[in-house]
Amino acid sequence: MTTEARPPLDVRVLDGTVTNPPTVFDDSTLLPANRATMSALGHRVEGADLAAPPVVLPDFHHKSKMELPSSVAVATAGTIRPDLTSSSVNCGMALIAVDSEVPDDRAVDVFMRAVRERYPYPTRGAAELSRKEVVKAVRDGSEFSVDRWGAPADDLERIEEGGRIELERYGGLDRLHAELPGIAFQLARYRFGTVGPSNHFVELQRVEEILDPERAAKLGVSQGQLTIQYHGGGGVFTGEIGRLFFRRKDYPAQVKAVNAALKPWFHLRSARSFAQLKARLSLYFTAGCTPLPLEGDEGQRLMLATAAAMNYGFAFRTATYAALRRIAAESFGGAVGRLVVDSPHNSIYEEPVGARTGVVHRHNACRAFPASMMTPGTTFAETGQAVLLPGTHRTSSYLAVAGDRAATSLYSACHGAGTVVSDLVARGVSGDDPLKRRTRRYRYDDGAPTDAYHFDDRGVNAALDVLVRNGLVKPVARMRPVAVLH
Numbered sequence: 001m002t003t004e005a006r007p008p009l010d011v012r013v014l015d016g017t018v019t020n021p022p023t024v025f026d027d028s029t030l031l032p033a034n035r036a037t038m039s040a041l042g043h044r045v046e047g048a049d050l051a052a053p054p055v056v057l058p059d060f061h062h063k064s065k066m067e068l069p070s071s072v073a074v075a076t077a078g079t080i081r082p083d084l085t086s087s088s089v090n091c092g093m094a095l096i097a098v099d100s101e102v103p104d105d106r107a108v109d110v111f112m113r114a115v116r117e118r119y120p121y122p123t124r125g126a127a128e129l130s131r132k133e134v135v136k137a138v139r140d141g142s143e144f145s146v147d148r149w150g151a152p153a154d155d156l157e158r159i160e161e162g163g164r165i166e167l168e169r170y171g172g173l174d175r176l177h178a179e180l181p182g183i184a185f186q187l188a189r190y191r192f193g194t195v196g197p198s199n200h201f202v203e204l205q206r207v208e209e210i211l212d213p214e215r216a217a218k219l220g221v222s223q224g225q226l227t228i229q230y231h232g233g234g235g236v237f238t239g240e241i242g243r244l245f246f247r248r249k250d251y252p253a254q255v256k257a258v259n260a261a262l263k264p265w266f267h268l269r270s271a272r273s274f275a276q277l278k279a280r281l282s283l284y285f286t287a288g289c290t291p292l293p294l295e296g297d298e299g300q301r302l303m304l305a306t307a308a309a310m311n312y313g314f315a316f317r318t319a320t321y322a323a324l325r326r327i328a329a330e331s332f333g334g335a336v337g338r339l340v341v342d343s344p345h346n347s348i349y350e351e352p353v354g355a356r357t358g359v360v361h362r363h364n365a366c367r368a369f370p371a372s373m374m375t376p377g378t379t380f381a382e383t384g385q386a387v388l389l390p391g392t393h394r395t396s397s398y399l400a401v402a403g404d405r406a407a408t409s410l411y412s413a414c415h416g417a418g419t420v421v422s423d424l425v426a427r428g429v430s431g432d433d434p435l436k437r438r439t440r441r442y443r444y445d446d447g448a449p450t451d452a453y454h455f456d457d458r459g460v461n462a463a464l465d466v467l468v469r470n471g472l473v474k475p476v477a478r479m480r481p482v483a484v485l486h
């Protein structure tokens with residue numbers, strides 16, 4: 001890690017011609033933010049009631065199926081815009097600290113096999129929850145998974161918002177329950193807690209370096225220890241909700257088929273007047289995504305649906321936590337795992353923006369609140385909210401906490417460094433790990449694991465460097481991957 005010696009970066013404004021130039025956290029020589037992607041962001045927020053300039057973070061890139069580029073935070077003054085985050089909110093990452101050293105290969109095999117058995121891919125089609133339990137998950141968030149799956153209640157403070165958003169402030173669960181057809185709750189019984197392949201993963205890591213001993217101790221992380229990092233959520237319910245309010249670019253055929261029934265029921269059957277019916281037809285059944293005023297009835301209903309989806313996502317990943325914790329104990333001689341942090345990276349929240357409250361939309365960016373903004377009496381009220389900066393399964397990943405100047409990025413940090421790593425490798429700036437270390441790579445089949453040789457850490461360090469030198473995060477520990485399932 002080479003973050004200390006260099007001066008802070010200047011925050012850059014790249015394009016003076018756009019109405020709302022973003023605040024760009026990049027490194028103009030090593031990883032400049034892509035101009036075409038910047039232009040896509042500019043178009044998407046054109047005309048929006050911005051409460052602050054949009055924020056661009058390292059790992060800024062545009063996935064073809066997404067409306068908005070990744071690694072972005074956008075605050076609006078009084079409207080909600082679902083196109084400023086992912087089609088399903090509360091995808092996120094989490095880290096478990098296990099009171100064990102790195103186990104031998106045989107124990108790792110046992111762990112990975114057990115994870116695949118608990119959460120096979122493709123899923124076997126059995127429902128994980130009853131319909132009533134889906135409703136509880138939507139209402140109670142992570143607390144549901146404490147009751148249902150035995151996740152430790154003490155660990156809820158490590159989950160953003162304590163793993164639960166109060167629905168009453170937006171009209172309450174009863175309203176959603178009355179308006180959303182039963183099929184939405186029925187379908188959400190499936191695939192609950194699963195991780196699956198592609199960009200989601202379960203990774204065993206070794207804590208290789210402690211960079212902030214005091215905060216590491218408070219967070220429960222120590223040198224040489226085993227950690228489990230995972231990426232998953234928010235599940236079926238969030239995917240349904242995310243596609244009810246406008247026609248998303250990412251619209252799988254099965255969801256489209258279900259929504260053919262779900263969407264008219266939700267928006268039209270519950271309309272209370274002809275005028276409302278007409279308004280909803282124009283809002284939700286035409287092209288584009290109309291921003292909804294937060295204070296209006298439609299805005300409150302959207303916030304209610306989003307908060308419900310967030311809660312289901314919290315419950316979902318807390319169920320994953322309970323399962324991974326149990327499997328780790330069974331595979332690694334009773335070792336106890338504790339949650340270090342669980343952090344959503346697709347979210348919409350009402351939050352402080354300067355002296356006012358705005359609506360902060362994060363897309364593949366996680367929240368980084370300083371200690372002063374965390375609930376008194378919690379660990380994060382001493383350390384600041386913990387932030388995960390994963391590299392890849394072939395590089396180190398970092399645990400950090402919010403930095404002193406996180407307000408300048410709307411209290412946000414990037415949720416990964418995957419494209420930075422691949423970009424630097426492609427450009428020859430980063431290369432093979434000189435020590436030729438490797439990760440045991442497991443897939444969702446019965447094949448033996450293969451070896452994935454590591455790169456050096458230049459890519460993930462470059463992304464972290466931008467965050468650290470701008471005061472957005474403070475690094476706490478570096479973890480090296482040992483084995484991954486994806």
Ligand SMILES: Nc1nc2c(ncn2[C@@H]2O[C@H](COP(=O)(O)O)[C@@H](O)[C@H]2O)c(=O)[nH]1
Nearest residue numbers: 199201390391392393397416417418419484
């Ligand atoms: N430590 C690991 N990090 C990984 C792995 N696969 C992906 N990633 C990181 O996650 C982010 C998020 O992925 P995205 O596709 O949702 O943008 C990515 O940028 C990587 O930094 C992994 O196997 N291990």
Ligand SMILES: [Mn+2]
Nearest residue numbers: 091092231345
């Ligand atoms: Mn994700």
